[in-house]
Amino acid sequence: MFAAKAKNISDLDKVIEQIEAFRELDDAQRKEIVRLLDAYQIGGTKRGSLLNTVRLGRSYAMRMWQLSDLFDVDSDHCLLLKKGVIRGEVRKWIDDYATNGTYIAFDSEKSFFAWMGNPDAKADRQTALDVYTERGDVDAAAAIKKIMGASATDLRKFKQMMLSEKTLEDSIEANFPGFANFVQRPLQFIGRQYETTVGPIDILARDKKTGGYVVIELKKGRAADKVFGQLSRYMGWVKKNLAGDAPVAGMIVGTSIDDKLRAARDAHDTKIDLVTYSSKMSFKVE
Incomplete structure (x- = not known):
């Protein structure tokens, strides 16, 4: 929440002060701030309140930390891919994601963090298929199977198996x-x-x-x-x-x-x- 308020690099000192001030609050004061965030309603089905917006942003921040060794910051404070790093295993990873990567819609925060806790987990089609199959989401799993090249007959059998x-x-x-x-x-x-x-x-x-x-x-x-x-x-x-x-x-x-x-x-x-x-x-x- 505090980091999102920074419009430019000069705001970072103020953000750090706000974070330190928040840490010094007692539990009741912190809960009151969270309550106010949740009470401040904004448009959108997923971003129903400021608190939801903060929660939704956490997953992106965590993924950026995982990828941070690939990026540099230029003189205008913009993110750039580091020179010379897009080769070998990194190039292989990027090419693999371009071919097999996909967005995974987790059904809960706990499910997302359980996946994040596995260092071998990848945001690829097979992982998405495993996630959807495990929770019994027939339509989502079938959609991934179709993208992976399953025939109409295979899709029909797969749906029948999942429904069963x-x-x-x-x-x-x-x-x-x-x-x-x-x-x-x-x-x-x-x-x-x-x-x-x-x-x-x-x-x-x-x-x-x-x-x-x-x-x-x-x-x-x-x-x-x-x-x-x-x-x-x-x-x-x-x-x-x-x-x-x-x-x-x-x-x-x-x-x-x-x-x-x-x-x-x-x-x-x-x-x-x-x-x-x-x-x-x-x-x-x-």
Whole structure:
């Protein structure tokens, strides 16, 4: 917010003074400033208030920091690409982005920061496809698949798969006691699309008998390595942030389970169940 007020280089000293003054305020005074920012309404659906504008600007600032070693500032205080740096790996990165890069619409601030926290993450089509597939956004995922060259037949099959998986997730949540009976575990539902700093967990549950956590991921047509890696990452987060001394188990649910997924599961000692489940099954909740 303070930096945005700087119109030229001579304003920077004043901006720094404002930032230091803000840091010296107590919590109540800071909250009052945030409240006033939120109350000051401006035009636009996304920029409904000054506070929203500040929040929207943060992601651009953070990305600029990541790219800052590529830029210089000239005598007029304009950004310039550094001479001699657009070669080798940097040139390869820019060319790759020109071919495969795309805008990714995250559904929440936490999702964005979870992606930002991965140093290998790229704003490319495959990452966008993974993000949209993971959250069950059929239209956005299909649009990326089309850009990536999928045929009409492949698109139709992909949409059918995603809709089937979304129906499956809806069914598990709506009939969770029945699902728990089906897998023969005394599970208690905690949340769906449970937010973490490493991404949203499809379904988080707790074993009422052991007190342990169970991370449930839907296969969603993903390759065995990808879905297993994602499950492992979520289990690690739960162990560190929620479980304490309680055990953490995993479960992968899909309309079909292949040998590659079984091989990945068998290579680890951690308890991970593979469940074949159909949303057409009906349960009687008792």
